[in-house]
Each structure stands twice: as structure tokens, then as C-alpha cells.
Amino acid sequence: MDRDDIPLIDNATKPTRRGLWKGAAALAPAALLAGAADAATPNRSALRRVVDQQKDETVALLQDWIRNPTIAAESLNIQGGAEYMARLARDSGFQNVEIVQTDGSPGVFATLDAGAPKTVAIYFMYDVKQFNPSEWSSPPLEARLVDNDLGRVVVGRGAVNQKGPETAFLGALRALRAAGRQPPVNLVLVCEGEEEIGSPHFHQIVRRPDIMARVQQCVGVFIPSAWQDPTTGGVSVNLGAKGVIECELVASGERWGRGPTRDIHSSTKAMVDAPVWRLVHALNTLVSEDGNTPTIDGWFENVRPLTERERELIRLNARNQSEADWKQRNGVSRFIDDATWPQALERLASQPTANIEGLVAGYTGPGGMTVLPHRGVAKLDFRLVPNQTRAEAEAKLRAHLDARGFNDVEVNVSGGYDPTETAETSAIVQAQLAVYRRFNAPATLNPRLAGSWPGAVFTAAPVSLPAGQFGLGHGNGAHAPNEYFLIDSNNPRVQGLTGAVMGFIDILYELAR
């Protein structure tokens, strides 16, 4: 749903990580020090040579995938993208690969039985965000190799979100095979082609009884990622994420039965009701006077306060991160209520939000136009914290408007996720920390990502699996022009493709322990 779920880590919370890593060891001491030294991937240097030898082939694999985009929002290459994904899985060693139909785009379900005691689930998305080629300095579908100040990168739509990291993960399986090894864990792969439109049918894949049975046997699930800070190499380990509902509030003459049913001359306002004023009045009831607290009836009923551990992690993060840097990057000079930095970060993790993403009504061009619009639209997102749910939020928003007589104001929910949480003690989190430590990538334990991703499909009942993002390496520009994925890194703290592939090998061994 939250189109910026993954990029968010890079964009909105990157500053949370940047400048933080000097004191990283102090950040999450329990996690960082637990059982680190004895973790190891057997014959790691031999594997690394294989990975290095396969690098050009892995790059070519990524380039070809970028050149074959699937865009759910444009219904582009849906079936073809699923078949491509299935072939990739098959070619990378998955023994059973199935295209799974849904009420929307098909997904892919694949398994790799390595005869191992443990099984790990992997979540892939095969779709990419829309793009406007005219905004790109390198064509978005050419996947060119380009040198920038970070090193050599592949530029293309989906490079980091998520084909680059996913290709690196598949590269890990290919390298193991080339080295004559079975993966140390069995794998269950669930892929969707609608992540960029909010994963509206992903639950139909994960909850298909036979698929769910396999997924539930896993020790955890992660989506391959590559969000190392380009300077420090730092990464976030997220213990959860806020949920979200994204919707349009629409007031219209058609639905209201008052006001016009098309834009008419504004002079008629003296005798005709105005749907846009109705929209303004309805919006006005949704938040406090300062615009910062949702005032929807019962909204905070199920909000769970932060735990002491969550507060502790936030205090650590606040201490180690530059407030000035965050503010500068976001063009913000003051926080809500002039909050201090730790207070602001506590709000970020703990507070549900009501946000207006956009307003569209009547004449929107330059200057004015004397019309009385028949329709006004507010695009909203509401971030949810545990134990709020998407269904609860939708119902309460509707009930709140109805109770105030705004029955005619439409609430068109385009998508959303429940909040998601994964325990710090889970194998998936501990394995991430162990591998990051091995790469000297300073990891921050983030109690809750303020953005959203479809993790709740896994973490919530009935699947109930620990879930997260994992990956070494770096890329940027998700949902933006000139998206890239780092192949050869100039900065020893930041991994290129080989390091990214090795990271995936390492975490599989770590999870096998």
C-alpha cells in the first residue's frame, strides 16, 4: 500500500541512520554482542571466489530483468512478468515453481528442498514503480552500467526496488549450486506482482492453505534489500512497521444530492450548495486544531503505548543521530509542539497519523477560474500503530463521518496494511544482526518503521511468522528517476554486488544454526 514502503527506509528514515554509526556498538548492545563470534559460513572464501566469478553473469541477469518490467498500475506485462519470475526461480534452483492466480495479478510460489532441518521463507516483488523516461539521465529500461561517485552502478527502474537485491539473493543460490553445495536451509519463495499498488491480493497467495502450510513451517521471512548508508554502511533492523490506510475522501454533488453535478459558474454559489466546502468541513473534523492528532471517534482505543524497550531503543537512536542533519534533509525547522529530538522520534514510532497527501478540486491550473466545482477530493493516509488494524480504521473513519451527517462523503480506500511487529529475539532479527556485524555494517534496532510494508501478511494470524527486510549493499532512487543499484563500491564500508550476494549466503547459514 504505502508505495514508499521500502524507499522510506532510504528516504525518510535514512537520516535516522546517517551519522549514527560512530556509536553503533552502544546502540543495541544486547543484540549486537549476542553470539556473534562463532557464526560462520563454511569455506566462505571459496564461495566468495565463485560469487566473484559469477558477477558479470549476475549483473546480466539483473539487466535483463530490468529490461522486462511489470507495472501493476499500468497493467503492463502482468502475465509475462509472472512467467519471467517463475523462470528466474526455476533457473536458480527452486524445484517446484508455480504461478498462482489471484483476483489481481498472479504471484509465484516456489520451494527448494535442500533436505535441511530448517526452512526460510523469502518474499519477492516482481513489479516496479511507474516512471517518466524524460526525467532520467540514463534510460530507465536500458539498465546501463554507469560510474558515479559511489562506484559502478546499474541504473534502471527497479534496480534497488527490488530487482537488484532479489537478483543478488538468487545469485547466492546460484553460487552455492556452482560450488556444489545445497543451501543450508530449505526455501519457500512467495512473489507478488502488485507491491507497488499496495499488495491488494498478496494475502490470497500467502493464505492459500497449501502455501500457508509451507510458509508456517519457516523460521521467518525476509525481503532482500540493499539499504546500506552510502557513507557509513549502516543499516536499520526494523522490529516492525506502522500500518496504513490510503484513501480518497470525495464530496460531490452527485452523492450529496445538493450542489451541482458538474462544474458551474461560481456566481451561482449564492443559490447552490458547494460540495468542496462540504469536503473542507468533513476534513476539519478528522484532526485536532493543530492538525496533529486524529480526532476520529475511538481512534486511540486500541493504540498500545510503547514498551520500555522500545523507548530505550528510541533514546539510543536519538542520542546517536543528528537532529540537525534530519531537519536539514527534510526541510523542517521545528517539530510538532516544538518537541525535542527524542520526543519527536518517540512520536514517530508511537503516534497514529492522519495526513493529507493531496487536495484536488475544481480548477487547479495557474491563476483562477470562476467555477463552483461539483466535486472535491482529499487524498489521505492514516498510519496505524499496534494494535490498530486496517479494518478497524476503515470502519471507524466511516462511522465518524456518518455520525456527523457526512454519509454522502465517500471514503474510497485504495489499500492498506495492518501494523506489523517482529520480536527482537526472533531468529530472523538475530541472524540479521549477526551478519551485519560480520560485515562491520553498524546496525540500528528500529522499534518501528514509520512507513509501511506488507509484512503483516506474514506476522499477523493466521500465518504468524517473524518478518523483516535484509540485505547488504546499496541503491537509491526508488520511485524516483535514476534509480540505481551498486555493483562495485568505492567505499569499503558499503558492499557492492559480491558483498550483497555473500550477505545472503551468510544469513542462510546463520538461520540454519
Next chain:
Amino acid sequence: MDRDDIPLIDNATKPTRRGLWKGAAALAPAALLAGAADAATPNRSALRRVVDQQKDETVALLQDWIRNPTIAAESLNIQGGAEYMARLARDSGFQNVEIVQTDGSPGVFATLDAGAPKTVAIYFMYDVKQFNPSEWSSPPLEARLVDNDLGRVVVGRGAVNQKGPETAFLGALRALRAAGRQPPVNLVLVCEGEEEIGSPHFHQIVRRPDIMARVQQCVGVFIPSAWQDPTTGGVSVNLGAKGVIECELVASGERWGRGPTRDIHSSTKAMVDAPVWRLVHALNTLVSEDGNTPTIDGWFENVRPLTERERELIRLNARNQSEADWKQRNGVSRFIDDATWPQALERLASQPTANIEGLVAGYTGPGGMTVLPHRGVAKLDFRLVPNQTRAEAEAKLRAHLDARGFNDVEVNVSGGYDPTETAETSAIVQAQLAVYRRFNAPATLNPRLAGSWPGAVFTAAPVSLPAGQFGLGHGNGAHAPNEYFLIDSNNPRVQGLTGAVMGFIDILYELAR
């Protein structure tokens, strides 16, 4: 200011006239019956032959003018348009023609001394509205002659707003000259090239001391028009018009000092203030809960109630006009407060309005985008009634926002007019009624146009001149694609070009009486 000032007569209030004409004689009995029979233009049939002979030449004049557009909003052909206007005036018999510089586009001032006892002022606009050629079925600058169900028309930008009627007026002067006659009145012509952007500098022309001295000697002023109803031939005689201010309310992080100074990820809403919510809250204070009454401090202080005569005219109009027709045309099923038809028309004439023309903030494309916008804009127009003034309205809006702490919310007024009024007993109104009667064009006395035009430049002090719109003939599509002006009419009730030219000749003789 009100970009739809003249078209309004055709668009928004046309239904007020349509279906009305059956009972037209009963509508404004005093006006319609006063001194009608004895009015006459000497040797009218000889003049009409001249006008007919010149018709092709007049059409060619109009076509050439359309092919040379001036668009103030695009700074297109400003100086050239003024020079073109000056040449047109000179070629049509004005003896003294001067391009008048202003702080914006130049105007044109011209005089024609006919040695007559009386002088009449004429108001011209030489600019036209912007256009998008792709929306036109006949190219907007080709001024093609096209046959439609009304007859033969010239299609082009400015055809009816206002080059067609203005060319017809110049045709009247040319016909008189060709017939060897002086006009029966002296003429003072004031032209502006910024009508479509709200006449921001027109007062600099009209109030230049020497120009004002000439204008003040006139019995009245009119702008040539051509808004006969295409079915009935009916016309409105407006005794005034509402004023207006058009403005943008802008809330932004930059000005507020809170919230972001660029669009940032919406997850940050938990810690960052939202300028768009601030805009919503500011807007919410401007009108009553039902959105229908401005609640700006002191807004009604100077509002003058309708006079008994105004109420009488409205009652007459309500009786003779189809409510169902109006509602159908405007896509409206109910009026404010479920008002009856006469109540609604009384509101239309008497009530000041606060209208949202448009809302623009953040992401406005299809679907959603998880941003926290740094800026929100509401495009507003406020219609003013006597004795409100534009300056008063601007000051009160600003003071109202300031009093509520919204000092940072910008009010960017792009233009506006004071309300304007002209007495029913004035020569300019009585002459219009007399000429319309001669053409059997049923005329409605409209106490106040709900739209706006720059008439107050003339009617208010220091100029203090009766002002109105006048013209036979028909056109449509002002500010819209496929604007046209009728040359040859299929409907005997509706005048073509020759009738329009004769109407201008007749009104000059009428005003000379």
C-alpha cells in the same frame, strides 16, 4: 477579474432569460412601455442597405482581428494588439486615437467629434482568453465561416467575447460614414487589453485626468455585446453586477515556519506539522457549517438589502422563467436551504458569496502518493454586493485570518472589481430597452448580474457614469472551445451581423434623443 464576466450572461444566467419571453411585456412594464413608439433612426432602410452591402467587408474585418490575438495572460502580442486596436479605431472614423501606457498592457483612447450635443462612451477590450487548439473543431485563429444549426457563424477565439460585437459596432460607424452621415452623438472610446486577467490597470486609463474629463461628459457607457438567446432572441438588461475578489489562500511550511519546506514522506507526519491541515482549518473559519454564508468578521456590515423595486423585478423574473430548466442546465436538483425559486433568485441577486474555485495540494495525480505536502492552495472567489467594496473585502479577509492566528496564511488577490449599479431610469438603460423593443427582442430587467465586470470603473466615483452591456445578435463559447459569432441567422428572432450593426446605429440615435 471575473474571467467569465460577459460569458456569464450567456452561461450562468442564460436560463434566467430562456423560456421567459412569452411574458416579457409583463416583465418590466414601466420600462418596456415608456416612449417606445416614437423612437426612430432616420432613413433606416437606406442605412440598412449600406450595412448589408458592407457585410462581407465587416466579416473580413472580424476575421483578420481574430487572426491577430492578444492574450494578456500569456503576454502575447500586447503592443501589437494595442496598435491594431488603434488602427481599427482610426479606420472607423475616430479622429483622435492614442495608445495609452499603463503599468500593464497599454490601452487605447479615441474620440470622434460629430458636432453633436451629446456624447456616448464605448468600452472595448482587445484581448482574448487563452485557448487550447486541440479542443477546437475549427482552428481558433483561422476565423472560419462555418454553418451550424443557428445559421452561418465565424468560429474563433474572441468571436463573441468581444471582437464580433465590437466589430459590429465599428461597422455601424463605417456604415454611417458610407451613407454620408455623421454619427448622431460624439463618441469616446476607451479600450483595454487586460480584461481577461481582471482589468488590473484599466482604471489608469479611465481616470487619467484628460480622459476622465471626456468620459464624464458622456450620457453613459456600454460594451458592445451579442447575447441574444438563440431560441427566443431574448436579452438581459443588467442594472448592475456583483463585485468580486479572486484570490489564492496559501498555507506553506516556508511561511508558517512549521512543517516541511518541500514535500516529504508522509510517515513523518507523526513528528512534523502539516501546512495542508492548516489550510483546511483556515478555510473552515470562512463560512458557516453549511458552506453557504461567509463568516468573515464584519463581512455583512455594508451589505445593502434589496430595494422593493429589485425584489419586484426578481419576482417577475421568477414567474417568467423555468426553474426546472435552470436546474437541468446547471445539474442542480435543490437550492440552498431548499429555497423556492423566487427565494433562490433573491439570494442570487442579494447574497455575497465565498466560493472555493479549486484546491491544489501535494499529490494530485491518479491514486495516492505518500507525501506530506509543504504547501496547500485554495483558489477562492468572493462575490460582493452593494455597498461592499473590493478594498474592504480584502482588508476584512486578512484581518479575519490574522485575528485567528493565521497570519502566515497568504492571501494573494489576483484581481477584483467593486460591485456596480446603474439606475433603471438612466438614458443608457432606457435606450437599450427601446432598441430591443424595436427588434422584438424580449428584454428582462435584471436587478443585478450575479457575475462581475469592470463596470465599476465607470459607475463608481470619480467617474460616476451609467454603464451597461448592449447589443443584438448572438454568439457563444466564450472562454470555451469553438467560440462563435453569428453572421447569418436562421431564426428571425435572433439577429445576425446586419441586425447587430443596425442595433448599434439605433442605440446611438436613441441616445441622441
